[in-house]
Every structure is written in C-alpha cells, then in structure tokens.
Amino acid sequence: METLGNWRRSCYCGEASPSxxxxxxxxxxxxQRRRDHGGLIFVDLRDREGIVQLVFNPAEEPxxxxxxxxxxxxxxxAVKGTVSKRPVGTENPSLKTGAVEIKVKDLxxxxxxxxxxxxxxxxxxxxxxxxxxxxxxxLRRPGLQKNLIIRHRVCLSARDYLSKNGFLEIxxxxxxxxxxxxxxxxxxxxxxxxxxxxxxxxSPQLFKQILMVSGFDRYFQIVKCYRDEDxxxxxxxxxxxxxxxxxxxxxxxxxxxxxGLLSHIFKEVMGVELKNIPRMTYEEAVGRxxxxxxxxxxxxxxxxxxxxxxASSFKVFSDAISKGGIVKAICVKGVEFTRKExxxxxxxxxxxxxxxxxxxxxxxxxxxxxIAKFFGEEDRKRIDSCVxxxxxxxxxxxxxxxxxxxxxxEVVNTVLGMLRVFLGNRxxxxxxxxxxxxxxxxxxxxxxxxxxxxxxSVHHPFTSFLDxxxxxLETNPLGVRSKAYDMVLNGEEIGGxxxxxxxxxxxxxxxxxxxIGKEEAGEKFGFLLDALSFGTPPHGGIAFGLDRIxxxxxxxxxxxxxxxxxxTQRAFCMMSAAPSEVxxxxxxxxxxxxxxKE
RNA sequence: GGAGCCGUAGUUAAGUCGGUUAUAACGCCGGCCUGUCACGCCGGAGGGCGCGGGUUCGAGUCCCGUCGGCUCCGCCA
Numbered sequence: 323m324e325t326l327g328n329w330r331r332s333c334y335c336g337e338a339s340p341s342x343x344x345x346x347x348x349x350x351x352x353x354q355r356r357r358d359h360g361g362l363i364f365v366d367l368r369d370r371e372g373i374v375q376l377v378f379n380p381a382e383e384p385x386x387x388x389x390x391x392x393x394x395x396x397x398x399x400a401v402k403g404t405v406s407k408r409p410v411g412t413e414n415p416s417l418k419t420g421a422v423e424i425k426v427k428d429l430x431x432x433x434x435x436x437x438x439x440x441x442x443x444x445x446x447x448x449x450x451x452x453x454x455x456x457x458x459x460x461l462r463r464p465g466l467q468k469n470l471i472i473r474h475r476v477c478l479s480a481r482d483y484l485s486k487n488g489f490l491e492i493x494x495x496x497x498x499x500x501x502x503x504x505x506x507x508x509x510x511x512x513x514x515x516x517x518x519x520x521x522x523x524x525s526p527q528l529f530k531q532i533l534m535v536s537g538f539d540r541y542f543q544i545v546k547c548y549r550d551e552d553x554x555x556x557x558x559x560x561x562x563x564x565x566x567x568x569x570x571x572x573x574x575x576x577x578x579x580x581x582g583l584l585s586h587i588f589k590e591v592m593g594v595e596l597k598n599i600p601r602m603t604y605e606e607a608v609g610r611x612x613x614x615x616x617x618x619x620x621x622x623x624x625x626x627x628x629x630x631x632x633a634s635s636f637k638v639f640s641d642a643i644s645k646g647g648i649v650k651a652i653c654v655k656g657v658e659f660t661r662k663e664x665x666x667x668x669x670x671x672x673x674x675x676x677x678x679x680x681x682x683x684x685x686x687x688x689x690x691x692x693i694a695k696f697f698g699e700e701d702r703k704r705i706d707s708c709v710x711x712x713x714x715x716x717x718x719x720x721x722x723x724x725x726x727x728x729x730x731x732e733v734v735n736t737v738l739g740m741l742r743v744f745l746g747n748r749x750x751x752x753x754x755x756x757x758x759x760x761x762x763x764x765x766x767x768x769x770x771x772x773x774x775x776x777x778x779s780v781h782h783p784f785t786s787f788l789d790x791x792x793x794x795l796e797t798n799p800l801g802v803r804s805k806a807y808d809m810v811l812n813g814e815e816i817g818g819x820x821x822x823x824x825x826x827x828x829x830x831x832x833x834x835x836x837x838i839g840k841e842e843a844g845e846k847f848g849f850l851l852d853a854l855s856f857g858t859p860p861h862g863g864i865a866f867g868l869d870r871i872x873x874x875x876x877x878x879x880x881x882x883x884x885x886x887x888x889x890t891q892r893a894f895c896m897m898s899a900a901p902s903e904v905x906x907x908x909x910x911x912x913x914x915x916x917x918x919k920e
Numbered sequence: 921g922g923a924g925c926c927g928u929a930g931u932u933a934a935g936u937c938g939g940u941u942a943u944a945a946c947g948c949c950g951g952c953c954u955g956u957c958a959c960g961c962c963g964g965a966g967g968g969c970g971c972g973g974g975u976u977c978g979a980g981u982c983c984c985g986u987c988g989g990c991u992c993c994g995c996c997a
Binding site (some may be wrong): 333355357358359360361362363364366375377379380381394395408409411412414417420437438439440443445446447448449450451452454503504505506524525527548550551552555556557635673674675687724726778780781782783784785880890892894895896 | 923926927929931933934938946947948951954955956957958959960988989990991992993994995996997
C-alpha cells in the first residue's frame with residue numbers, strides 16, 4: 323500500500339483520447355482486468371467515466387513491470403505514463419478509449435482488494451441477493467452507475483425547470499403526524515413524549531397545501547416518501563417524488579406545467595422531444611383498456627359485447643347481464659393458441675377475480691369453441707363484427723381468438739385489462755423503444771369500500787370535484803368526478819395530482835362523506851382545516867414518482883436498479899441488515915416494550 | 921394473509937429411475953508466455969447440496985416443515 327504523495331489525477335480513465343496523444347498523465351482507478359503475457363502486461367483501468375488500457379513493458383520500465391505482476395482485480399492503483407496511439411491493428415473499437423493506451427512509467431498500488439464475490443461487469447450473472455449484499459461492488463458496474471448518473475441529471479433538470487418557472491424548493495418535516503387515510507404509516511416513537519409517535523410522511527401533502535395558504539405561490543421538493551406496504555418491482559417502502567403545488571390555478575395550469583416539466587427533462591436527459599400528451603377520461607381508459615393506467619402503445623382494445631350476446635342462451639353471459647353485469651371481449655389477431663395456453667390465460671383471469679374465461683377461435687370454417695353451440699349464425703356475425711374478428715388473415719391464413727369476460731363491470735374490465743397487458747407482452751405487440759405518455763382525468767372522487775362499509779377517496783381527501791358534479795355530492799357520491807389527473811407512461815402510473823379543496827366548509831363536508839367525524843377530523847387534520855379558514859388561494863399540484871420515471875428511462879425492470887441502496891421484498895437491506903433488534907436501553911428510553919407474537 | 925418460480929464450490933449452473941469418491945464453466949492460487957482486450961496453455965485448491973425433521977439398507981434427488989430471494993394477488997389515499 324502506498325500513499326498518494328504529490329500525485330494528482332489528470333483526467334478520468336474514460337476521458338483518455340487521441341487529443342491527449344503524447345501527454346504525460348496520472349490516472350487512478352480500479353483494476354478491471356489484468357492480461358499478463360509474461361512480457362507485456364495489459365491492465366484495464368476503470369473509473370466512473372470508463373476504461374482505458376495500461377501497458378507495462380519490461381523492456382522500457384523493468385521495475386514498474388515487475389511490480390505490475392502483483393496487481394489483481396479491483397486493486398486501486400495510480401499510474402503515471404504517456405498517452406500513446408495503439409499499434410496499427412490493435413485498436414479496440416468496442417472501447418471508447420480504444421484508439422489509445424497508457425504506456426506506464428510508474429505505478430502506485432494505493433489499496434489491495436480481496437477477490438470480489440462476483441465479476442464487476444454489466445454482464446455479471448450473480449443473483450440479485452448476492453449483489454444487494456455487496457451493493458458497493460454492484461454499484462461499481464457501469465450500468466448501475468449510468469442509472470444513478472441519469473437520476474442525478476433528471477433531478478438537476480427538474481430543479482432547473484421548476485426554479486425557472488417560479489417554484490421554490492422548500493423542505494417539509496420528515497417527523498410528522500400520522501394520517502388515518504391512505505397507506506400504513508411508518509411510526510417513530512417520541513422519547514420526550516412517551517406513548518406518542520411521529521409518522522414518516524406518505525407525501526408532504528398537507529404541508530405543501532399549507533405553504534400555499536402561506537402565500538409561497540409555487541412550491542416544489544424532490545422528497546422521500548414512506549409507505550409501510552408490501553413491496554413490488556415498482557414499489558419500495560421509501561421512494562422519491564418530484565412534488566409540486568401551485569396557487570391560483572386550475573387543472574389546465576398544473577397539467578400544462580407538468581408537460582413542460584416532463585418535456586424539459588426528457589429533452590435534457592434523453593434528447594427526446596415529447597409531443598403533446600393525449601388525454602383520456604377515467605371512463606374512457608377503463609372502457610377501452612380496462613385499467614386506469616392504459617398502455618396505449620398497442621391496440622387490443624376491450625369491446626363491450628353485452629348487447630350482442632344478450633339474446634344468447636349461454637347462461638354465464640345471460641346471468642351476468644341479468645345481475646347488472648356486462649360482457650366484454652378482446653380480439654387477439656392471428657394467433658393459434660393451444661388448449662394449454664388458453665388454460666394459462668384463464669388462470670391469469672382468475673387471479674384478477676374472473677370466474678372463467680370464455681374463448682372462441684375464429685377460422686375460415688367459422689367458430690370453434692366450447693360455447694359455440696349457444697350462439698346462432700346471426701349472433702356469431704354480430705359478435706365478430708363488434709370485436710372486429712375475421713376468420714382468415716391475408717398474410718398467413720391464421721384466424722383470430724376472441725376472449726370474453728362476463729361479470730360485474732369492475733371485474734370484467736380488470737380481467738380483460740390485465741389479460742390485454744399480458745398478451746401485449748407475450749405477443750410482442752409492445753414497441754421496445756419510445757415513451758408513450760397519456761393523461762387520465764376525471765377520476766371518480768369516491769369509491770365504496772366493502773370491508774369498511776364506507777366511501778373512501780380514490781385520490782385523497784383533499785381532492786376537489788368537477789363544478790358540474792357538485793350537487794351529486796348529496797344525491798350520488800359515487801357519481802362525483804374529481805379534478806384529479808394521473809400521468810401514465812408506457813402503462814405505468816408515474817404521477818398523479820389534483821386541484822384541492824380550498825374551502826374549509828367543503829373540506830368538512832368531504833370528511834363527513836368519508837365517515838370521518840368532526841372530532842377525528844379535528845384531531846387528525848385540524849391544523850389544515852384551521853389553515854383553510856384563514857384565506858386560502860385556489861390551488862393544486864401533482865407528484866411524480868422519480869424512481870419509476872428513471873426506471874422507464876433506463877429500461878430497468880425494477881426500481882431497485884435506479885436506487886443506490888434498495889430493500890428486498892421483505893423490506894430488508896441485505897447490506898446493512900436493517901431492520902434489526904435494538905438494545906433494551908434504547909427501548910426503555912422510548913417507553914417501548916416489544917411483545918413477540920406467537 | 922395467499923399463489924407461483926428458485927436455493928448444489930466464491931459465482932452461475934448440470935446432476936438420469938434414490939446407489940461408489942457430486943460435475944462443468946468462470947473466478948481464485950502456482951507456473952509458462954512480448955500485442956492482448958471474455959488473452960492463451962499447463963497444474964492446483966475449493967462444496968457435501970439453505971436449515972430442521974422424516975421415509976429408506978442408502979437422500980442433492982422422495983415427503984413434511986422452516987428460512988431466504990424474485991414475480992404476482994390482496995394491500996399501495
């Protein structure tokens with residue numbers, strides 16, 4: 323091990339280029355690989371910006387060459403040498419620096435390294451659990467470094483855009499108050515107030531609204547949020563939002579600003595020009611795509627065939643309809659599915675609540691289906707034309723497959739919506755490149771929670787409603803549409819927001835409808851209700867899921883690949899082994915006692 | 921809470937119908953090699969099959985339980 327002494331780096335390894343030709347440089351980094359030819363030794367030296375080849379020549383620098391025998395993978399070294407053009411025919415076009423190499427005169431081994439548990443390269447085949455345990459090594463891989471660099475640039479360009487548009491970045495508390503609605507809170511015990519707890523914010527929602535009451539007019543924050551719910555590929559217990567709020571605005575203003583923000587980010591970071599983002603109401607999204615986060619990159623839309631099948635003698639359909647349900651179908655073009663594949667589709671349908679999945683193969687000879695006998699020639703024609711099915715395709719003569727779901731409206735849409743996404747992937751209907759944005763608007767304000775037997779907010783309790791739906795608040799709460807909007811990218815929800823309620827009376831009314839009593843409302847959100855009574859500007863905002871956006875930008879399957887230190891599915895950090903038990907002394911100070919469940 | 925897939929050298933995997941000493945590649949260690957870049961060649965070390973129990977003359981292979989990783993449902997205003 324040697325010290326740096328007076329050596330200072332002249333540039334990053336990845337920056338070595340023909341423009342430095344002949345210059346003496348000092349480079350520092352990690353040994354990617356050593357190729358020892360007995361005579362010449364080649365070493366690939368890696369840092370954040372890339373890799374460059376070092377050459378140790380025994381004929382020129384015998385002592386340095388001798389020393390180079392001892393270096394191993396992941397040693398941290400410094401070299402002094404000259405940037406040289408590689409001999410003709412030995413250039414490496416797959417390397418950014420492949421036209422040059424460093425003829426090393428002097429070498430310092432700054433730190434030795436144990437043999438890493440896996441190779442530090444993008445094509446590493448180590449499992450994710452091993453990589454998460456040694457996350458610091460995993461993060462040396464260029465791919466993950468690139469992801470985090472992109473993340474940095476997205477944050478930078480968001481700050482730049484918002485700042486230029488009059489937004490102020492203002493921090494809000496992390497130790498805050500538990501809220502009854504929404505996700506499960508992470509709690510933090512208060513030492514100074516035994517038996518009392520802070521909650522980590524699920525979002526800075528209340529605080530950003532209060533900042534509007536305070537007159538800051540435009541606020542934003544790139545902020546961690548915490549939700550104690552089960553994890554998924556796109557969900558971590560702590561995640562980051564680009565959160566913003568603006569005063570004296572309506573939906574158009576927030577949505578327009580949001581499009582500007584996204585356009586700026588994608589232009590700056592990806593070099594991509596976004597077109598105007600299309601809009602679709604919740605009703606349309608669910609009707610055509612089955613889901614409130616439609617992937618509009620491919621067709622395979624849902625068709626309502628309730629009327630076309632109403633007359634049929636197929637009991638599954640007629641029963642569903644008589645119970646107030648609907649029948650919808652998707653028509654899969656030109657596929658030959660085996661019985662086994664159809665069973666697989668039915669299995670998927672059942673995981674989303676479908677009780678069955680009726681199918682019809684349409685070929686040149688007409689219908690082939692277990693349910694064909696229930697449909698006459700006229701019925702079949704009507705259904706075919708309704709879903710756009712045809713028996714033979716000019717290209718290869720293959721037929722279509724119609725998949726039906728009959729049930730309550732919600733079940734039918736979910737089942738076919740999820741099947742649609744599954745088939746889109748399976749049949750490669752989804753373009754690999756490109757960013758397909760869509761706004762979804764006019765969400766219902768409430769939905770009915772069967773387990774709690776009450777209305778709950780679809781967005782959150784501070785969401786305002788369409789002016790024309792105001793009177794339905796009394797008569798038909800489920801029919802009230804909200805001033806909420808979601809931004810969907812490639813079939814994933816990447817942001818959502820709303821215009822807020824800005825009157826104390828209306829806010830109290832909403833709490834009323836949600837079954838949150840005056841006392842409870844006062845206790846939980848009294849400070850917001852108080853604030854609203856002191857002169858509140860009309861306001862609204864939106865929050866974007868930074869992790870999800872970066873994951874889509876970088877083509878990552880999971881947001882774990884764009885978070886430096888993510889957690890596993892049981893919310894465990896493989897590297898630090900958090901969470902862990904704590905000393906009894908710590909518990910005592912917090913007036914806490916652990917009761918282990920059987 | 922539930923469903924599915926997966927746990928075998930440091931890593932990734934193979935392991936037949938239950939049958940001697942568990943196999944390969946990469947990595948690691950040693951040696952040789954002056955134009956390699958997944959360098960090449962020769963040699964070597966390294967695991968008892970996630971953990972616990974059971975069936976059996978005999979278990980990496982079968983059964984039960986459990987722990988862990990991933991994907992999904994529920995959950996995520």
